[in-house]
Amino acid sequence: MKTLFKLAWRSLWRNKRRTLITISALIFAVVASVFMQSINRGSHEMIVDNMTRFQTGYLQIQDYRFENEPSLDNSFYFDPELEEKLIQQDDRITFVLPRIETFMLAADEQTTRGGVVFGVELEREHQFNGLKDRLVDGRFFDDSERGVVLSQGFSDRLGLNVSDTIALIGQGRFGMSASGLFEVVGIMEHPLPDMNSRTIYMPLETARELLSADGKVTSLLIGMDSDRHTDAVAANIGDFLEGSELRVLTWTELIPELLELLEFDLVGAYLMSYILYIVIAFGFFGTILTMTLERIKEFGILISVGMARLKLAFTLFLEVFIIGLLGVIAGVGFAWLLLYYFYLNPIELTGELAETVIEMGWAPVLPMSFAPDQFYSQAIIVFLIAIFIAIYPMYRVIRLDVISASRT
Amino acid sequence: MAVIRTEKICKVYNPDTIPVHALKDVSIQVEKGEFTSLVGPSGSGKTTLLNMLGALDMPSSGKSFIGDVEVTRLSDRERIRFRLHNIGFVFQHYNLIPVFTARENVSFIMMLQGVGQRELLERADELLESVGLGDRKDARPHELSGGQQQRVAVARALASKPRFILADEPTANLDTKAAMNLLDIMEKMNEEQEVTFIFSTHDQRVIKRARRVVTLVDGAVHSDETTAVDSAVKDNQ
Secondary structure (H helix, E strand, C coil): CHHHHHHHHHHHHHCHHHHHHHHHHHHHHHHHHHHHHHHHHHHHHHHHHHHHHHHHCCEEEEECCCCCCCCHHHCEECCHHHHHHHHHCCCCEEEEEEEEEEEEEEECCCCEEEEEEEEECHHHHHHHHCHHHHEEEECCCCCCCCEEEEEHHHHHHHCCCCCCEEEEEEECHHHCEEEEEEEEEEEECCCCHHHHCCEEEEEHHHHHHHCCCCCEECEEEEEECCHHHHHHHHHHHHHHHCCCCEEEEEHHHHCHHHHHHHHHHHHHHHHHHHHHHHHHHHHHHHHHHHHHHCCHHHHHHHHHCCCCHHHHHHHHHHHHHHHHHHHHHHHHHHHHHHHHHHHHCCEECCHHHHHHHHHCCCCCEECCCCCHHHHHHHHHHHHHHHHHHCHHHHHHHHCCCHHHHHHC | CCCEEEEEEEEEECCCCCCEEEEEEECCEECCCCEEEEECCCCCCHHHHHHHHCCCCCCCEEEEEECCEEHHHCCHHHHHHHHHHHEEEECCCCCCCCCCCHHHHHHHHHHHHCCCHHHHHHHHHHHHHHCCCHHHCCCCHHHCCHHHHHHHHHHHHHHCCCCEEEEECCCCCCCHHHHHHHHHHHHHHHHHHCCEEEEECCCHHHHHHCCEEEEEECCEEEEEEECCCCHHHHHHC
16 A cells, blocks of 8 residues: 555656646636635625524524514513523523514604514624614614614605604504604614615614513524524524424524525526536546556556556556645635635725615625635535546556557 | 466457458467577567467467466456466566666565565565666666666566566667676576576577577467577677
């Protein structure tokens, strides 16, 4: 084995230039495929991140009836005891975020519009999604103040500004009438275009009072150390909630249509990836083909003097394995450095594209994903392509006619 | 018992289109310790016969025996293994493994045979000493002259302790001095260790040193002569 490895290793470096070019090609392949993945996933991660932070959370606890009947009647009691028990279920849970959410009519002197009211605990909300940073005018409310913050689109539609008064009319728990006048203390820019046109934030306690939902919430968002742990944490919370009227849902269960949309959007990206893989495969095959053909005589001699074909095939496999491994390891290293740079210094968008992105409430940059799995998944794919190509020289050796080979 | 024996072997290329009869009913027998040359003009079938004797190629008909084993009945895999343990090869173009040193080239065959590390290194060193390359064992083929490379090839051929060595035009690429030096080494091994050599050659320097000359013409044995080598021949060359 040691001698075969030595033979493979030295054979690789017999033609240093070719080996280095092959390794460079593999590095390029890994970097290109990781980079492409990163761009695709970056924008998706941003969408999912905004959706989860401002709407559903990665994990949410609801009353089991709420999904089909999102009414305040299906809200549930939340107190510090429940919060403590939830946090104890999994070390990865960092906080619990209570929200009360309902639909109400909002009116100024002349116009009435439907809006979504979020009763929130401001500090916890800010910790989760940086809500305060979204303020464009005025200020945020105090915890029990009768003040509201409107999303910019909504305030524009109603023609309301800071210090104006808004009337909210709706239904509280169990048919109770819910209405009141509130001061617009601030205006914020919601990152989700749809939500920017219809969102009203108010203090959780104020919302409870308005909606006759003392101590109640419609949802609890669960904060974790990393969204990668969503399923595992969901399983632990699910066990804890077993037998109660509460249940835990992941973001993919809460907004499956978003997942479908993102997957549909990825079809083009997958196609581009497959084209890239085919280009990589042919490029690598070209090198291996040349390497094999120019050594046919050598292979013939080795078999002539008694080297078993399988042993020789294994040696060639080792060569491709080594070159593949060096290429993908170096490729991952380069890709990591490149993505890290762009992660810290995102590519800035300009012109109409930038304006469109800004209009959607996003920063005019090309978001890049830095998810670790894209490094090893792409490295594994490129490595498997290289290993697949190794079949060719192995096949040639297994089928080699030593007499013909010795004449080459 | 003969080291190698063929019984009416024939080799026909392109039997279904334009048949070429490379060998026609060739029956020869080589005894242990012989120093035999296969000679003949180009296209006479020397290399084809050598390939048959070396179990590299299979005859279209006839039988070939090495010792008491009928190699024509062996599978490809069995023949490779058989070659490894029974036949040494010396090629016209040396064909050493370019990435290995002289010592590694010689020990590689023993490694394939499963010889222990210590034993194979000792034997490799002994063999390189015996071909006069004890001081060049760490040199790679491109650092050696043609004559030196061919001597390494002889050492490699001997490494497996074969029943006989087949040498295909071993001196064709060597100058006279290197060729004579190589022949001296092979002759010495033949005389002292009874190593059986079979050459395919055009080279008169080899033919004159051979003790048996088998001449092939048009794929058939034309003559088979045993000669006494005159020591004066060696001295004059």
